[in-house]
Amino acid sequence: MIRTGEQYREALLQEREVFVGGERVADVTKYAPFRRPIESFVAQYDAKHSAELHDVLTWTDPDAGTFDISFLIPKSHDELRAKGAAFAEFAKLSYGCLGRGPESMAALMAGLEESCEWFEQWGEGNHQKVLDYCHYVRDNDLFVTHALGNPQSDRSKQSHQQDNPYLHLKLKEERDDGIVIRGAKQLATAAPFADEVIVFPNGRTFGPGDEEYCLCFAVPTTASGLKMMCREPLVMDDCLKIYDHPFSSRYEEIDALLVFDDVFVPWDRVFFHNNLFAANNMRFMTSVAAFSGHLSTRRAAIRSSLTVAAAMELCKSVKTADFPNVGELLGRIAALQKALEALVFRAEEDPRVAENGTYFVNPDALTASGLLYPDFYTTMLETIKRTGAAGLMLTPTQADFSGEAAEFAETYFAGADGMRGSDRVQIAKLAWDLVGGPIAQRMNHYERFYIGEPMFVGNFFSKSVELNEGRELFERVIKEGKESQE
Ligand SMILES: Cc1cc2nc3c(=O)[nH]c(=O)nc-3n(C[C@H](O)[C@H](O)[C@H](O)COP(=O)(O)OP(=O)(O)OC[C@H]3O[C@@H](n4cnc5c(N)ncnc54)[C@H](O)[C@@H]3O)c2cc1C
Incomplete structure (x- = not known):
């Protein structure tokens, strides 16, 4: 039903x-x-x-x-x-x-x-x-x-x-x-x-x-x-x-x-x-964490994708995006977003099949995403703050664009390339609602803890993660070192 x-x-x-x-x-x-x-x-x-x-x-x-x-x-x-x-x-x-x-x-x-x-x-x-x-x-x-x-x-x-x-x-x-x-x-x-x-x-x-x-x-x-x-x-x-x-x-x-x-x-x-x-x-x-983690990872990728887009549009609206220092910061958070997407892709495209035929998302990609996302997301929010500067604060309300001083609001809150004040302010308000609006800090806090106590998750991951290639290389170089002594 x-x-x-x-x-x-x-x-x-x-x-x-x-x-x-x-x-x-x-x-x-x-x-x-x-x-x-x-x-x-x-x-x-x-x-x-x-x-x-x-x-x-x-x-x-x-x-x-x-x-x-x-x-x-x-x-x-x-x-x-x-x-x-x-x-x-x-x-x-x-x-x-x-x-x-x-x-x-x-x-x-x-x-x-x-x-x-x-x-x-x-x-x-x-x-x-x-x-x-x-x-x-x-x-x-x-x-x-x-x-x-x-x-x-x-x-x-x-x-x-x-x-x-x-x-x-x-x-x-x-x-x-x-x-x-x-x-x-x-x-x-x-x-x-x-x-x-x-x-x-x-x-x-x-x-x-x-x-x-x-x-x-x-x-x-x-x-x-x-x-x-x-x-x-x-x-x-x-x-x-x-x-x-x-x-x-x-x-x-x-x-x-x-x-x-x-x-x-x-x-x-x-x-x-x-x-x-x-x-x-x-x-x-049990499969509880793996199954709920699949959903959370997908949600995190969607949320962070919107956040990076908002950062970029905010900078475009006042043409700071063309400064190389701002462009670098935006490029870095776009890279974090792409890393999250890659983990989602790996999770779903390199699944594990249990004896009973159940398909599980790749556990390492899933946990890596859960452990990394809080820091990635925090960096995205910091980038919005660092690049948005005063524009994030100086935002009137929708009512100002239809109120007594609407003409002034449209004119003096204007953005680059003829962007109307109401359009620029809408972008800034959206970005601020992600970063500092009433529910923003709670959401950021949620991202850090939804996976459970990171101490348990990280500690378990350090014991369970598959690092076969790295371990083989490690053994090889140790062996080479020992042999070179003989
Ligand atoms: C916004 C939000 C929404 C949430 N939603 C849900 C939900 O819907 N359902 C749900 O069940 N949970 C939910 N949680 C809870 C979340 O799972 C927990 O916050 C998380 O598991 C951490 O536990 P805690 O908050 O009790 O922190 P604590 O266990 O009190 O940890 C606090 C600090 O002390 C350290 N610490 C604690 N105990 C030890 C110890 N024995 N040894 C060493 N260090 C220790 C921790 O590492 C941490 O740094 C939510 C949390 C938040 C913030």
């Missing part, structure tokens, strides 16, 4: 506990800071029904019917490529600003389904539970959020050593029909906009004594006792103009701490618990 935007919006009317600024939000669809982000997610759902994108964004299976292609487990190279192409189209819908839209978690759910057998070792029937849940989400086209980390509280201590034993999410009670859990998890992007939340550990964070904190489960966001404590919205109303803030006006996807205040989870939604090994290795032993 493919939901329409309206069906998605209707589901959001179900009662849920969302808190912002000390108050409970009565209806998330009517709350001003959430209205336009929800519109953006509605548009994502509707795009799957559009004549132009339906065939790209959806997949039809004789047994399962038609579903969002993000849920597909690719069993051929063409299917892997089709997913990549769809991820790019999804990203374009929001200019790569929505990191955790429905398709993002759908991609992750496909990785979970691909790995469902892995869960059997943690309890008889667990693989079926995971499979059933993944199909439930896919077949109802649900929007899932995830909260994988523990609250920062005191990072020098393990979960069981925190002053409050229920600060980090913990098993409180095992019952015949399921478990009761209490405590908090972070950081659930888009939680108030989601239908379901899945919790699983995302790194090697648990040690002996933490067993009851090792949980992998799913519940609806409407579950009794689940409280979503949102950060302060970066855009407080729904009045920003697209001309003035093309991204901030629409894509504030919000983040939340999830507090599970004695939430009941039935057994069919508990995928493992009390299991240190499973908790510390799920990220590294």
Whole structure:
């Protein structure tokens, strides 16, 4: 099934506990800071029904019917490529600003389904539970959020050593029909906009004594006792103009701490618990990270492509692009963009095929992209600042170009080669919305951390990366050195 935007919006009317600024939000669809982000997610759902994108964004299976292609487990190279192409189209819908839209978690759910057998070792029937849940989400086209980390509280201590034993999410009670859990998890992007939340550990964070904190489960966001404590919205109303803030006006996807205040989870939604090994290795032993990383890599390439184009157009608008020093900076960020595109290409065109026939994007290219992108993107933003200079700051609003002093605005904000003031300012405002607008810093921060804690990812990569040619050369030169001594 493919939901329409309206069906998605209707589901959001179900009662849920969302808190912002000390108050409970009565209806998330009517709350001003959430209205336009929800519109953006509605548009994502509707795009799957559009004549132009339906065939790209959806997949039809004789047994399962038609579903969002993000849920597909690719069993051929063409299917892997089709997913990549769809991820790019999804990203374009929001200019790569929505990191955790429905398709993002759908991609992750496909990785979970691909790995469902892995869960059997943690309890008889667990693989079926995971499979059933993944199909439930896919077949109802649900929007899932995830909260994988523990609250920062005191990072020098393990979960069981925190002053409050229920600060980090913990098993409180095992019952015949399921478990009761209490405590908090972070950081659930888009939680108030989601239908379901899945919790699983995302790194090697648990040690002996933490067993009851090792949980992998799913519940609806409407579950009794689940409280979503949102950060302060970066855009407080729904009045920003697209001309003035093309991204901030629409894509504030919000983040939340999830507090599970004695939430009941039935057994069919508990995928493992009390299991240190499973908790510390799920990220590294299942397909979840590879599948969601494929989407993220495609999104990163789209977002950075727009960012480089914006930098170039900004410099063209006042003809600084022709200065060789500015041209060099622009050339360097274009090179970073091309490097990202090359990694995406390598990821999809040099896939790995598992014994069960699943096609995976090249793991090294995927991780390299995830590890490098935050620095590349930061360099792109710095280049916009360095080259845009005062032009980024001195920007009136769209209203100024139709207001009392419109003629002066058009004349004196003009750009090079007869560019009208309103046209030049629009470019500058777009660039500033990427760099310093209301949601810009959050997006940059997101790019650094969406892959998970870089420490875990980088460390794992240093052990798993394929460097066969380099190693052979290393051995050869060592051997040559030894032989030359003899
Ligand atoms: C905008 C944004 C959106 C996000 N969205 C989501 C989401 O939707 N779902 C989700 O689950 N997560 C999400 N995250 C969380 C993200 O996965 C984490 O930020 C990331 O995994 C890092 O964990 P942390 O923030 O708890 O940092 P910490 O683990 O607290 O790390 C802070 C610093 O301390 C260091 N450090 C911490 N512990 C140790 C240690 N034991 N040894 C050595 N050094 C240590 C780290 O290297 C780092 O430099 C989001 C984060 C951001 C910023």
